[in-house]
Amino acid sequence: VSDLAEILAELDALRDAFRADAVQQVGAIADGWAALAGSTADGGIVPGHSAAEALLAESHRLAGTAGTFGLGALSSAAAALEDHLADLIDAPHTVLDRAVGDRYVARMQAAIG
């Protein structure tokens, strides 16, 4: 059995580790978005587009974990990209607006410093 103070200390250490890893995660998401935008600029995203699905899952994981660890700005930027990707996947062949995703990626990068 642990008391709350011990648990919070463990969670703080976990948050520090997550924050360090998140730099790489945001970088991977930025690369993934750039690749997706480059590959689909003229045709939009089709259902089952695996790169878009993978990027959505990655954004979701980052948004949820960052939120739990109190990294609100990172969480909300990742959640915005997640929702944007879901919209693109749900509305096939919508022409992808690269600038929208770029904005969310920039917000994530700013949040993680």
Place this chain on the structure above:
Amino acid sequence: VDTNKIRLLVAEDSAYMQMAIRTMVKIDPSIQIVGEVKDGSQAVEVARLLKPDIITMDVNMPGLNGIDASRRIMTEAPSVILMFSTTTDKGVARTLQALEAGATDYLSKSSSAGDMDLSSITTQLATRIRFWGLGARPYTTRRMAVPTPTPDTDLLVITGGAGSALAIGALLRDLGPVTCPVVVSHDDMASEVTLSLIDYIARTTRFAVREGGHRAPLAPGAVTVMPAGRDARVRRDEAGRWILDFHGIPPGCGPNFLRSATAAAARLTLACLSGGARQLAALAPSFAEKPVALWIQDPAECAVPDLVAEALALAFPHTRLTSAPMMPAERAA
């Protein structure tokens, strides 16, 4: 495996979230993690194999997502499922889909959405796991012994806290005929919750429902949901219609609304669900000036039982409770 413990299966594809959950549940020695899986298909398989008392489930996971996994688990190996949700538009909508698929309750991952921090997430998680793990019935199947509003009731207000959506639905489903406006005021600060709550009420109850707007009349016999994080005054206009007035009211979770409702209504009925109890202590002086029919949720029926009990003790030190899922508070003579 200790059979006296609440046996928890964690379905979560984020390694950090798995570690966080593993750390958080250490707060309660009655909780034992019996399995950890990273996708929905594994969750179904392991649930069938281990028959856990409760499963914490992420909505988005690779392969089978949390919604479809919940549906299959409830068919193949029923268990209590506590969804971890995010508070984006889509996150809340997906969470409610999961509840319709059979999930029992949800907990927000996002401490950014309100005043939650790691400490409160830890406490809430352990509290919910204990509450549901010990056999509480889901709100989706629960009946509430909701009193009938007296005929002279001219405004019915339901207050709830973050995570009260299911209990609000249960209350409205068991609420008898009402001719006055019904207003739902909840203290969840995430604006995305409001539209999802409206959608949930529309789909699961008989009530017409809409979001409250500035100077929009409150329809009699229909439900108006206060916008999340907004406070307002409620009053009657020249035509005698109830309206909300947001002008000049700072953001908040309803103190002005509840005070003005108490003052303006000839006969206010206030139904107080779990987290909504936070408002009671501040309202006590208003109640002293005018009688209010107060319905409170039985603490034993609340995921966070102490909240109601403590608020009532502060607001009404002489209040006596009877044991019913939803009942009028009685003032001791």
